[in-house]
Amino acid sequence: MANNRRQLTSFFLLITASVAPLSSGGLPLADGANSSIPALVQDQSSPPAPDVPQPGVKPPDKATDAPQPPKNLEPLPKNAISLLGKKVRGPAGEDMGRVVDLLLDARARLLAVVIDFGGFLGVGVRKIAIDWRLVRFAPDNPDAPIALTLGKTEIQAAPEYKEESGVMVGPPESEPRATR
Amino acid sequence: MPLDEDPPSASAVTADDRSASRAYRSAGRGLDALNLFVANVQTGFGPFVAVFLTSLGWTQTAIGVALSVGTVTSMASQVPAGALVDAASRKTVVALFSVLAFAASALLFALWPTPLSIYLAEILHGFSSCTLGPAIAALSLAIAGTSSFGARLGRNSCFASIGNGLGAALMGACGYYLAESSVFFLTAGLAAPALASLIPLARFEAARARDAVLRNGDDPRALDGKLGKRVMVRQLLADRRLGIFALCAMLFTLGNAALLPLVSSALTKRVTGEANLLIAACIVLPQIIVAVLSPRVGRIADRYGHRILVMTAFSTLAARAFLFAWTTQPALVVAIQALDGIAGACFGVMVPLVTSDIAGRSGHFNLCLGLIGFAIGIGATISTSLAGWAADNFGDAAAFLTLALVAVAGMLLAGSALPETRPNQP
Numbered sequence: 005m006a007n008n009r010r011q012l013t014s015f016f017l018l019i020t021a022s023v024a025p026l027s028s029g030g031l032p033l034a035d036g037a038n039s040s041i042p043a044l045v046q047d048q049s050s051p052p053a054p055d056v057p058q059p060g061v062k063p064p065d066k067a068t069d070a071p072q073p074p075k076n077l078e079p080l081p082k083n084a085i086s087l088l089g090k091k092v093r094g095p096a097g098e099d100m101g102r103v104v105d106l107l108l109d110a111r112a113r114l115l116a117v118v119i120d121f122g123g124f125l126g127v128g129v130r131k132i133a134i135d136w137r138l139v140r141f142a143p144d145n146p147d148a149p150i151a152l153t154l155g156k157t158e159i160q161a162a163p164e165y166k167e168e169s170g171v172m173v174g175p176p177e178s179e180p181r182a183t184r
Numbered sequence: 185m186p187l188d189e190d191p192p193s194a195s196a197v198t199a200d201d202r203s204a205s206r207a208y209r210s211a212g213r214g215l216d217a218l219n220l221f222v223a224n225v226q227t228g229f230g231p232f233v234a235v236f237l238t239s240l241g242w243t244q245t246a247i248g249v250a251l252s253v254g255t256v257t258s259m260a261s262q263v264p265a266g267a268l269v270d271a272a273s274r275k276t277v278v279a280l281f282s283v284l285a286f287a288a289s290a291l292l293f294a295l296w297p298t299p300l301s302i303y304l305a306e307i308l309h310g311f312s313s314c315t316l317g318p319a320i321a322a323l324s325l326a327i328a329g330t331s332s333f334g335a336r337l338g339r340n341s342c343f344a345s346i347g348n349g350l351g352a353a354l355m356g357a358c359g360y361y362l363a364e365s366s367v368f369f370l371t372a373g374l375a376a377p378a379l380a381s382l383i384p385l386a387r388f389e390a391a392r393a394r395d396a397v398l399r400n401g402d403d404p405r406a407l408d409g410k411l412g413k414r415v416m417v418r419q420l421l422a423d424r425r426l427g428i429f430a431l432c433a434m435l436f437t438l439g440n441a442a443l444l445p446l447v448s449s450a451l452t453k454r455v456t457g458e459a460n461l462l463i464a465a466c467i468v469l470p471q472i473i474v475a476v477l478s479p480r481v482g483r484i485a486d487r488y489g490h491r492i493l494v495m496t497a498f499s500t501l502a503a504r505a506f507l508f509a510w511t512t513q514p515a516l517v518v519a520i521q522a523l524d525g526i527a528g529a530c531f532g533v534m535v536p537l538v539t540s541d542i543a544g545r546s547g548h549f550n551l552c553l554g555l556i557g558f559a560i561g562i563g564a565t566i567s568t569s570l571a572g573w574a575a576d577n578f579g580d581a582a583a584f585l586t587l588a589l590v591a592v593a594g595m596l597l598a599g600s601a602l603p604e605t606r607p608n609q610p
Contacts, residue, residue: 089241102238120238121452124463125356126231128448131244161453166576 091148092119094155116172118165133165133172211327211388217381219340223347224374225286239364253303257310259561265314266554276386278319285312287375294368318550321536338482341532342475349471425542428601430559435594437563439501439587442571450512466521473525481529491604497530498595505588509581541605
């Protein structure tokens with residue numbers, strides 16, 4: 005049974021690898037924890053091909069094109085934290101939704117986190133952008149690595165986040181605004 | 185089922201009749217259960233898919249692609265699936281494979297959430313939802329006959345909405361207390377009772393096929409009650425009523441589909457405390473009302489005609505949309521959602537009923553149902569973008585008004601162009 009399942013999975017992985025260029029939208033997991041495996045599988049299975057020159061067929065400089073792992077591979081720090089899809093907590097530990105996007109400014113500084121907020125079984129869910137300065141980091145909780153300093157009541161009336169005409173929930177009026 | 189078997193003697197017929205009426209009753213109960221559990225199975229998909237994929241770290245773009253794969257599949261397969269169900273002599277077999285496909289797609293979601301298998305799951309689900317609905321409608325027609333088809337559809341819709349309500353509650357609890365993927369395991373598990381409820385239906389179908397063979401040596405396809413010769417599809421498509429009713433179904437969904445999401449997100453903005461519970465109430469309350477009303481709607485349809493119920497569906501929809509434009513006060517919103525139950529009961533029963541009026545004995549009932557389903561799909565797709573556009577540019581109230589106007593347009597269309605489709609008293 006387990007063996008079957010592994011075969012099935014690797015079947016899927018094979019297909020995934022072969023249709024990868026078609027489904028550009030279909031590789032969102034490529035740098036998530038879940039699919040670090042397919043990349044490995046692909047790498048291990050492909051090397052033998054370029055060594056055998058095919059008579060009649062002109063290999064377009066296959067030897068130089070052959071995918072090589074980068075020379076400067078480094079181990080990823082153990083404390084690297086993935087954010088996309090992770091839960092967001094409120095000040096009292098309440099569930100505030102999940103991270104769906106991070107917004108940067110031109111200098112790659114984090115501006116805001118976009119969360120999926122509210123709803124029941126997906127009905128009534130809304131995306132809300134929240135100023136990164138309102139985010140408290142909680143690296144010890146891998147399921148919910150960030151928390152907000154605002155509660156539900158403070159953000160629930162916020163309008164939905166839109167890429168074109170976005171607004172985000174900023175810090176309360178009392179805090180200085182000129183720090184940006 | 186040998187063809188050359190002697191016709192049964194008179195005494196055998198009475199015994200047969202008794203067992204036949206028992207078969208009818210157990211087939212009816214099988215149909216009740218099938219509607220109950222299939223609706224349960226359906227609840228797991230829909231908007232929850234987006235939440236689930238978000239929790240896996242999928243980007244919004246990727247989720248959009250996956251959902252579009254499902255939408256495109258179900259739009260593209262409505263009509264072919266209808267034709268397939270028409271051609272199948274055993275509708276229970278179609279239902280069997282559809283339910284299995286649901287279960288398979290739920291398991292794909294839960295066990296292998298890689299992009300490719302999610303696409304596959306969306307395709308499986310999109311296609312099988314197009315075959316299952318018509319298969320259930322065809323079985324209902326076979327069991328109830330034309331004269332009490334309305335009552336049967338009312339009963340179907342009653343059990344389906346009980347299933348929907350229970351399913352939403354159960355899956356909401358699952359998603360809240362357990363992992364997100366448990367919703368899909370539950371969905372897959374509920375396929376088992378749905379399959380079990382097919383057993384009496386399959387027995388009934390086999391018995392009907394045997395009877396048909398004995399009675400007129402005809403092919404078992406006669407079991408649909410479609411003994412009339414198959415009319416050309418082109419002839420059927422030329423029927424003005426079909427086009428008008430498809431347009432009506434499109435307008436109804438166009439006015440209806442975006443209302444609940446729109447009002448739910450309005451609720452999350454206004455309510456202090458648990459907006460989720462209110463949204464759950466907005467989902468479950470109409471289901472309860474549909475469960476209570478639709479048997480009555482079915483009987484009214486059989487007695488007083490079908491057009492009046494189409495009009496009722498549109499007028500309650502228009503009223504609901506106007507009321508939402510006027511207030512999004514949480515308590516009132518839940519009360520107004522009761523109107524959704526009335527409109528839903530009328531519309532849910534009328535779609536297969538009016539379609540069967542139009543298709544008659546042409547042998548293309550499910551093809552027509554597929555066409556109407558296609559129109560409904562278009563309406564649903566436009567609805568969310570239309571309402572979203574109106575809400576972004578002119579505010580929520582304007583979006584509700586737009587949807588209300590769509591409902592009024594549908595009402596005018598049905599009132600002026602859709603004739604009474606109910607066949608003259610049998």
